[in-house]
Amino acid sequence: MKHLTPDHWARHYADGTTFRPLDDTERRLLARHAPAPEDGRALDVGCGLGELAQQLARSGYQVDAVDFVATALDRARTDHRDHLESPGVDYRVHDIERDDPAELPHDAYDLIVFRLSWAFVHDRTRVLNRLRERLRPGGVLCVITPVVAAVPEDRRHIALDEAEIDLLRAGWTATERHDADGLAVLFLRDPREPDLARPACADKGRPSPHALTGAGVVVTDAGGRVLLGWSVRGVWELPGGKNDAGEDFRATAVRELAEETGLVAEVADARLAALLMDSVHGIPRMTAAVRVTAHTGRPVVTEPHLIRRWEWHDVADLADLAQPLFTPSAHVIDTIWPGVLPAVPPVHRYPIAPTEAPDPGSP
Missing domain, CATH: 3.90.79.10 (Nucleoside Triphosphate Pyrophosphohydrolase)
Structure with a gap:
């Protein structure tokens, strides 16, 4: 896994580089498997240019959109300036690995989403443990990620292989996996309760x-x-x-x-x-x-x-x-x-x- 620094991502966004756009398959899967409840609140981690955050807001969520690169959020606010008067999205600078989870804007969420960002998280187990503690009852954590089999070898660092996907799903009672043209869309529900009798x-x-x-x-x-x-x-x-x-x-x-x-x-x-x-x-x-x-x-x-x-x-x-x-x-x-x-x-x-x-x- 490559170590990409904040400076790298700042240059990435400053140069006008974008990511794969959100497609209709992803929108349908999110609408079907993670619809917004009344007063639903979502956390978009690694929100980048804010496309997913705006989609979630249109579907009924109040969205906290966080990224550790201020340049990305500046572009998101510019790209979506027509929506700035809407209370649907709150953009915040936050490093999900290094900043205190208590600094997140809210204590609990109905939906937490990583889109195209989970492969860049280094301390995945710790981050996952802290975020699932912030899911409301019945909440869902969604990871949308490229898979190794669908990307060239020189881009494997942006994707997850099957072993990593199995590890991601291991701590949950209910998991679903769907395909979106080379992306795995994972919905994880009901964090597993500690089982002290389980072999450790x-x-x-x-x-x-x-x-x-x-x-x-x-x-x-x-x-x-x-x-x-x-x-x-x-x-x-x-x-x-x-x-x-x-x-x-x-x-x-x-x-x-x-x-x-x-x-x-x-x-x-x-x-x-x-x-x-x-x-x-x-x-x-x-x-x-x-x-x-x-x-x-x-x-x-x-x-x-x-x-x-x-x-x-x-x-x-x-x-x-x-x-x-x-x-x-x-x-x-x-x-x-x-x-x-x-x-x-x-x-x-x-x-x-x-x-x-x-x-x-x-x-």
Whole structure:
């Protein structure tokens, strides 16, 4: 997934570039599956030039149209100046990933829509969790997205593949998918209630022969969110990996963090919290739980054959991920934040006496 900055999008809109227009199929699907209730309120995320927001307003919604690029909203107001006297659309600058959800204009919505924008969201799980908390009872979240099979290879970054679509649908009781000439139109209803009995951990298959020793790395951002990678094998996992011969666990953690995510840390900022021993397919496995307390850089996917993307997750959400945690990662998280996960598989834990102050990233 490409990292496109606000400056990129500002130039995009300033140059007069547009997106695929809203078509009649999309309009019919929205009217049929997400009609405006009385006093209905909609949130258009990544509204761009405001075409969808105006369509929703004409269908009866009061619309909060948000985008993180002011240039887009300036063009939207200009393009739709004939409608500025109408109370139907309120354009706001808001970064759905980085700004506080409390800064959204309203607390709850009957419809939340991402049109052609979901593929550009990096921390999708966290964003989805926070937005579905703002759906009114009976509300619907709609994602309209290109699909990988319908775009050229050099434009795959704007689209979702089937695995990503399945992940998006996993946390909902009722989901519908429709086609609009190469776009998938998804309607998601009734967020699934937390199920503490649901398996929260899984392994990724039989490992290659190896003395299974390595490190799992807990690193958090300024908001206390923990970094997890969405694996090509269908589990969430911490950064980390096997240690090289003669390499201590803290050095392994720092090296693997840099190699897998591009984040740079010093060994002095890596704290060994515990050694954890379990087994997989009859092979003993030793994992060092390492907490990195300072780093620089931004997470990027450097090994796409292993990790599809990196996301910052709110710690409180980890107990109810729609997909499982890699078992050693669950053991490490349970070591750093005891009790955050409702249940983890058995493990032999050998705590290391701390020599520093308590972890500042605890929730």
